[in-house]
Amino acid sequence: MELIITIEIKPHDYAKNEYESPKGSAADYADEWNAYWLKSISDSHLHNLKSIKNGSFLVDVASIHETALEIILQQQLEDVEWDFFEEQIGKLSGGIVVKENDNFRIEPMCCGDIGTTKDWEQIFETATDSWTQLWIGHPWVFYKRNNGIIEFSDYTESTPEDLKDIKSLFSVSETDLKNQLSNIRKQQDEFELSIRKVLNKIDIPHAERVSKLMTGNG
Numbered sequence: 001m002e003l004i005i006t007i008e009i010k011p012h013d014y015a016k017n018e019y020e021s022p023k024g025s026a027a028d029y030a031d032e033w034n035a036y037w038l039k040s041i042s043d044s045h046l047h048n049l050k051s052i053k054n055g056s057f058l059v060d061v062a063s064i065h066e067t068a069l070e071i072i073l074q075q076q077l078e079d080v081e082w083d084f085f086e087e088q089i090g091k092l093s094g095g096i097v098v099k100e101n102d103n104f105r106i107e108p109m110c111c112g113d114i115g116t117t118k119d120w121e122q123i124f125e126t127a128t129d130s131w132t133q134l135w136i137g138h139p140w141v142f143y144k145r146n147n148g149i150i151e152f153s154d155y156t157e158s159t160p161e162d163l164k165d166i167k168s169l170f171s172v173s174e175t176d177l178k179n180q181l182s183n184i185r186k187q188q189d190e191f192e193l194s195i196r197k198v199l200n201k202i203d204i205p206h207a208e209r210v211s212k213l214m215t216g217n218g
Helices: 030-042 066-077 082-088 114-121 174-201 207-215
Strands: 002-008 058-060 094-100 103-106 132-134 141-146 149-153 168-173
Touching: 002 114, 002 174, 066 174, 066 207, 082 207, 094 114, 114 174, 114 207, 149 174, 168 174, 174 207
Parallel strands: none
Antiparallel strands: 002 058, 002 094, 094 103, 132 141, 141 149, 149 168
């Protein structure tokens, strides 16, 4: 089992030309969606980025080099009014991916962001033998503790009260999950520092505060 901290690189944010997106879903037309994504982001010279899998817009933060990060940050911050930046800068879209062998068990969903690392870290403080919501965007998942094991449900937009029978989709040991999350925390903190370095390089004001806002570390 492997955890990956990602950000979402949306094609329409970086395309300079109009491209027709594939008609089917990413699940059914993964290669076509990947080609569309690469074509779009290449307009902004991000052609060296690689998503975690074909059809996905999620990129492992550890794989983003400084030049690409500069392009991403400039795009994200181009409309900010710096007199009111605190209210305008949000956390980067994305979050934690759970990969088991070649299976992607959990991925960030709509409205998920890199700051949800804190929600994952709360698992060890709140986990009980009852199902508890883990916010990853929507749909979300549930988790519960079972004899040193953390079980996870499938995606849902329901509450435990609405679901008569929540089934476990997969499970991981508490120790393994805790170790993986410790590594994720280190990567996220390193990513914050990488963002701050680039912001200083391109003379963005309030670099330290902005880097914390964008990574959810503030």
